[in-house]
Amino acid sequence: MIQTITYYLSEHPSIVNFRWSHPQSLGSTWSFLFASISFYITFSLFLHLLLSLLLRRRKHRPVPLGPIPALHSLSMSLISLTIFAGILLSAAAEIRDTRWFWRRSKTPFQWLLCFPLGTRPSGRVFFWSYVFYLSRFLHTFRTYFAILRRRNLSFFRLFNHSILIVMSFLWLEFSQSFQVVAILLTTSVYAVVYGYRFWTAIGLPSACFPFEVSCQVVLLSCNVLCHVGVLLLHFMKGGCNGIEAWVFNSVLNAAILFLFLNFYVKKHLRKRKFGDFDAIKESEIDMAKDKDL
Known part of the structure; x- marks a missing residue:
């Protein structure tokens, strides 16, 4: 059983022989990237405006979606778990097969953060990076659910989803270092x-603290530490592949972090202003709704 799972997640010929290329890989061109993000933003704005006009008199009545959001959450959880297992096994296999090439200059952990110069976007880990890139488009359905259920469309949500799609594209296009650890963490x-989310959507009890926000804080903190590690390795170990794209990604990550902290501080000040339990609970619920992974 374990051997079968390992084969289909890291040793299958389609995974081993994967190569990121514009003619062969779906969604691998710059034109597709910009067109898809433009469509996502335009359609979100159109849907929000349409519902605002049609349902002005029923401001607080959501559009019924039935079990669709719960099924989406379950599928995204399973897809994320599959990608995590796949890239973990694939990274171990790549370290085993290519360590002879870089073992004098890097340890396996350093390789995870800092690809050797000249690394090409092919092989096992880039296959799972490609799957992760495609899965980013499935995450955008959370925006449509928020619009349909609450007519809630925030700049941060649009910016966050769009930027994460761009970053995952750059990982592949420039064979960027750090992407293996980033995908594992994410x-x-x-x-x-x-x-x-699936647990709570089917009516089971929720946590007594802002669970989703806490997870996001942990993820952002780990990303910051790993970015520092990449920077140190780049200057101490002779350079990391795709460092130009990494710099651009770092700027985008900093923008996301700034917006998140700004949002968090505003909510925290709101809680202090109201002071009562109901206001605190309402603030935490709003934060979980507005802040989307």
């Missing part, structure tokens, strides 16, 4: 958070 958090 998919592990996604598997837990989306599993929690």
